Amino acid sequence: MKIAVVDNGGQWTHREYRVLRDLGVEARVVPYTTPLAELDADGLVLSGGALSMEGTHPTLGEEGTYLDSAQVPILAICVGHHFMAAHFGGEVRRAASPEFGRVALEVDHSDSGLMEGLPPRFNVWASHNDEVAVLPPVFRVLAHSPSCQVEMMAHTSRPLFGVQFHPEVEHTEHGVRIFENFLALCRR
Numbered sequence: 001m002k003i004a005v006v007d008n009g010g011q012w013t014h015r016e017y018r019v020l021r022d023l024g025v026e027a028r029v030v031p032y033t034t035p036l037a038e039l040d041a042d043g044l045v046l047s048g049g050a051l052s053m054e055g056t057h058p059t060l061g062e063e064g065t066y067l068d069s070a071q072v073p074i075l076a077i078c079v080g081h082h083f084m085a086a087h088f089g090g091e092v093r094r095a096a097s098p099e100f101g102r103v104a105l106e107v108d109h110s111d112s113g114l115m116e117g118l119p120p121r122f123n124v125w126a127s128h129n130d131e132v133a134v135l136p137p138v139f140r141v142l143a144h145s146p147s148c149q150v151e152m153m154a155h156t157s158r159p160l161f162g163v164q165f166h167p168e169v170e171h172t173e174h175g176v177r178i179f180e181n182f183l184a185l186c187r188r
Contacts, residue, residue, distance in 0.1 A: 001025045001186060004041040006032050006063065008049030008079050015168040016045050016077065019179050032061030036069055043073045043186035046080025048166060063087075073159035073185045075114075081132065081162035085153070088136035095131040095148065102126075103145045103165060105152075112142055112154045113185045114161050114178060122173040124151070124165035131164060159185050 005016050007029050020027035030039065044066055060083050066074065067087050076084040082092045103126045107118060124145075132150035135141060139162075142152035151164045161182070167175035 002041045003027045003043045004039045005029045005045045008047045010048035013047040019168050036065050046076040048078030075182045076162040084162045085132040090136035091134035092130050093133040105143050107143045109142050114181050116181050118174050125169045125171035126165045
């Protein structure tokens with residue numbers, strides 16, 4: 001299995017790569033300007049990053065093309081999550097209560113393959129000023145926290161997932177399980 005980690009300049013992009021590699025998949029980090037035809041991957045991870053998307057519609061390289069045309073599952077983390085939401089018609093705004101550090105996550109829908117085997121509540125590690133304020137029309141919320149209503153989201157008909165927090169860091173409980181579940185979706 002091959003997974004491309006699309007680098008959005010995140011401080012933990014190398015951790016996403018490392019978790020995937022440790023799970024036994026062939027992973028590589030690629031710039032967000034890499035043409036879709038050159039990715040040769042069974043799944044894509046859109047990394048986090050420091051870019052603020054509040055009220056903007058940046059192109060973020062080829063990521064719009066990946067979201068529109070890739071025929072593989074995509075897991076978008078932090079700014080990747082924000083871009084995914086904005087790309088599909090949602091809104092990203094400055095969070096009323098930015099989250100840094102431990103966040104208590106509440107699962108809303110556990111029937112998504114990404115959520116398999118996860119408990120109804122667990123702690124995750126967040127680092128963000130922005131959040132998805134308006135969910136895109138073709139998505140549903142999978143989990144929320146007391147201060148962020150869209151911690152996890154999923155497309156209603158395609159294997160596209162966004163997470164506000166960082167499943168790749170050790171402080172996120174069940175983060176490795178989230179990646180395992182994503183890889184299981186990539187194998188289908």
